């Protein structure tokens with residue numbers, strides 16, 4: 001009995017070893033491990049060729065001089081035999097033995113007085129003058145070679161020719177065409193990655209706060225506020241878009257003349273700035289009365305409207321300025337185009353800004369009203385109101401969701417897109433409000449947190465390579481598609497990394513700033529932001545580095561940048577070109593690494 | 605005037621940090637809060653300005669029900685209650701001046717403060733408060749370049765920026781050495797006596813309690829076990845507060 005245990009143990013170990021062997025054997029089979037191929041001389045020769053080409057990046061070229069050496073030859077031997085005519089033996093020359101031969105027979109070609117170590121092709125030139133390659137030669141250190149070639153099946157009564165060509169470098173080395181193209185594309189790549197990183201960072205920073213649990217877990221709202229928000233935010237977006245369209249039309253009318261435009265540009269801020277200063281006094285030493293608050297809010301809304309109008313003027317004048325400058329700037333045309341693009345971007349963002357502002361204003365009104373109702377209205381009334389509002393909100397939400405699904409799947413059936421969702425959404429809202437006490441706070445923050453996390457994870461798991469295909473369809477092949485694809489991936493990846501940094505901040509400063517009476521936004525700016533600046537900088541730099549490397553891949557799918565060139569060269573078997581491009585990528589990545597470590601040192 | 609009635613706090617893990625605590629603090633008093641670590645001192649102080657949400661009971665501050673206040677109301681309540689922390693809780697990478705100005709966030713318009721714009725009078729006040737704790741010369745230093753004692757003085761200046769009627773000090777000297785402890789306590793005493801600011805201060809050492817406090821309350825496992833004058837704490841009371849095995853030192 002005593003001896004059984006060690007035996008069982010060795011048995012177990014034995015079984016485990018067998019299992020491991022089986023697992024690896026299966027792995028070998030699945031991945032088609034083929035050692036014969038690795039030893040195959042033909043394959044080894046190809047490998048050598050590629051590796052040697054890769055080791056010689058196509059950076060420099062020389063002016064080439066072609067040296068052509070010919071010798072007469074007859075196939076087959078004529079009746080009287082054939083003797084090669086004498087050639088000039090002061091320069092390079094070749095001899096052929098025998099001087100004439102049958103088709104498909106072997107002859108020996110010898111070369112003399114060639115450039116030491118030079119090499120080149122040997123060709124048979126029939127009377128048709130079509131070049132038939134028959135082999136290669138490599139001269140030794142004395143400039144001589146001996147090689148055997150097979151005569152092609154081209155019998156002819158006329159004299160034919162055998163020819164060698166050598167190319168030799170002359171003069172000083174020059175930057176190759178590949179190097180120039182690579183430089184252009186690597187610059188494009190760096191800027192593509194820069195734009196994608198910038199765009200991604202701009203969006204990722206605010207989103208990362210939503211995806212941070214420590215900031216979101218205390219965000220709570222009563223059901224009435226949530227329902228009002230759900231109802232008012234879509235309305236706010238709609239109103240915002242309408243307003244910015246009206247603004248754009250008004251600005252269009254006025255800015256027909258440059259004078260009107262400039263006047264608008266001056267007058268708008270002249271009204272808006274003092275109004276903002278009045279509506280937002282610097283200090284709130286006493287609590288403002290409800291009347292002042294309403295007046296101030298109105299003043300703020302008016303000044304925001306005027307401000308938006310002012311931005312419209314600005315966008316228009318910037319576009320005009322850029323268009324005016326572009327043709328006059330010569331080789332700096334791109335600056336003019338950039339200015340007018342900036343105006344265009346501003347114009348496009350105004351819609352988004354206005355929609356966001358209006359949604360924000362509406363949402364804060366909804367929030368305030370909801371909290372006011374919850375704390376001032378008696379329980380039954382609050383319950384009734386919360387039932388009504390959440391029913392409406394549920395119905396609206398469901399209809400909006402189905403409307404967007406309809407856009408994808410084109411049901412085009414009112415029952416599916418409006419009636420049923422309204423009924424079901426309303427019912428869900430009603431049930432929620434019936435089961436909830438109206439004055440209880442719901443953890444909206446945590447819900448938003450999970451939604452944000454899920455969206456980021458989904459976005460992140462779709463590679464930029466896939467996104468680029470979508471964007472190439474939208475904006476065409478080229479670096480712009482690459483910028484958009486990489487930006488999207490950057491937003492998701494950075495928002496996640498950033499939010500983890502926000503979650504790992506010291507809670508103490510946040511607590512202290514909150515204790516002073518600061519609101520949520522103020523505590524974030526004063527206690528959170530200073531803590532996350534160093535990691536944000538280093539993650540952004542790291543992301544730029546990743547984007548440079550990724551942009552080599554998205555070039556494969558038409559996303560512009562150096563990847564496009566690399567892909568082409570690999571397909572054309574131009575390994576020396578590909579090698580140069582890989583070298584360029586490595587250099588850029590290495591210098592970015594150096595740069596980012598220097599920046600990090602500065603920022604900490 | 606602060607009134608705490610039947611205050612109870614149960615943390616989410618189930619820990620009962622405060623059980624039915626009631627007491628009153630008249631304006632201008634220097635009240636010490638003592639008890640073993642884990643007895644609920646920090647929780648009590650944080651319930652008063654709702655950094656920690658109480659699960660039962662009521663708190664009245666100048667006859668306003670703090671426990672029922674909305675988020676909006678809390679801004680106006682909190683800005684009159686300064687807080688000083690054991691680990692100072694300064695924002696390490698910000699300048700001393702910015703840290704002190706942060707004490708004004710409850711007064712300034714959120715919009716302007718987001719772009720770091722404070723009224724001129726606030727800058728003057730910040731320099732004045734730094735002068736009170738004699739580190740005006742360090743205003744432009746980064747907070748983490750200062751020593752512990754200096755950081756706590758910045759913490760006091762930040763609290764004083766709020767023009768507080770009350771200061772909650774959570775073991776303000778527990779991470780400082782004894783010599784520094786007295787200088788920090790002296791500043792709190794000065795604020796209490798000269799400005800009439802009510803001070804609630806949790807403390808570890810009884811000698812500090814005897815030296816600075818007008819009155820003491822003691823917590824044991826979340827219960828209020830003593831409420832009286834510092835000199836009333838005799839050996840028996842000491843054992844009740846700190847447990848049987850406690851030995852009086854110093």
Ligand SMILES: Nc1ncnc2c1ncn2[C@@H]1O[C@H](COP(=O)(O)OP(=O)(O)O)[C@@H](O)[C@H]1O
Nearest residue numbers: 615617619621640641642643644645646647648
């Ligand atoms: N955030 C928290 N979550 C759960 N339990 C906590 C939390 N903070 C403190 N506690 C617990 O509550 C009790 C009281 O803690 P605390 O108020 O910090 O005491 P003191 O400040 O007197 O040391 C302790 O048992 C502690 O473990």
Ligand SMILES: [Mg+2]
Nearest residue numbers: 645646647775
């Ligand atoms: Mg504590």
